[in-house]
Amino acid sequence: MLKHSKNSPIALMNALIFILVTTLTACSTTKVATDQQLFQNKNQRANQLSELTDWTIKGKIAFIEGDSKQSANLYWHQTKNSTNLKLTTFLGVNVLSLNSTGDVHTLKANGKTYQDDNLEDLLNQVSGIRLPVNALVYWIKGLKAQNEDQITYSETTNLPETLNAWVNNTYWQLHYKKYNLVNNLRLANQLTIKHQHLTIKMAIHTWELN
CATH class of the missing domain: 2.50.20.10 (Lipoprotein localisation LolA/LolB/LppX)
Structure with missing residues (x-):
């Protein structure tokens, strides 16, 4: 049977893999509130x-x-x-x-730029939805x-x-x-x-x- 010392490349690689998997598992765990x-x-x-x-x-x-x-x-x-x-x-x-500050509303879509002082009118103009x-x-x-x-x-x-x-x-x-x-x-x-x-x-x- 082939034995590996604690400092062998294979042993170090196994340790790195273990640390990586443990870290990824910890990062992917999300606490869901009850x-x-x-x-x-x-x-x-x-x-x-x-x-x-x-x-x-x-x-x-x-x-x-x-x-x-x-x-x-x-x-x-x-x-x-x-x-x-x-x-x-x-x-x-x-x-x-969409960038909106105060009464200045600028919307970019389909390669075009639209502007209006009424945000809902602007969206209706471009999308057909108010x-x-x-x-x-x-x-x-x-x-x-x-x-x-x-x-x-x-x-x-x-x-x-x-x-x-x-x-x-x-x-x-x-x-x-x-x-x-x-x-x-x-x-x-x-x-x-x-x-x-x-x-x-x-x-x-x-x-x-x-």
Whole structure:
């Protein structure tokens, strides 16, 4: 039988492989919050998240309408006074980028640049959808954008389960499927937005809070 000393190349290689596998296993382990950990008073959560005005989400988004489905990588950085949103293909090719500061809104798509002082008009002009971005800034956090919005809450976590709203005389419905703890805040990492024949699915891989 061939024996290897502790300092032989094979023994060192085995040690390196063991360390590498252990490290990768540790890095790939994600803590998923239990319902008990997620449970929080509704008003307390709303007060906490209303103060969160600077955040970034990264993930994937899908637009489904009838038999048509388009998917993209999502990057959305939001501050109190600005919006920076980018959609890219899985190969990193830019599909759409939006920069919005104050009343200046610039959107780039299909190799063209569009600008308008009304964000919803701009999006409607390019996509044909009057997407309520100002309301989505609240909805993404599971908050009402206006007092008339209606929220139903989970019996197990007390977190928002659905949100129903009318914006510009059109009906929108959100379904929050999964939550996780981010810096002790309860934030959705999987949600669905429905509007007429359009369904938007978002899978948020990362929340960055500033």
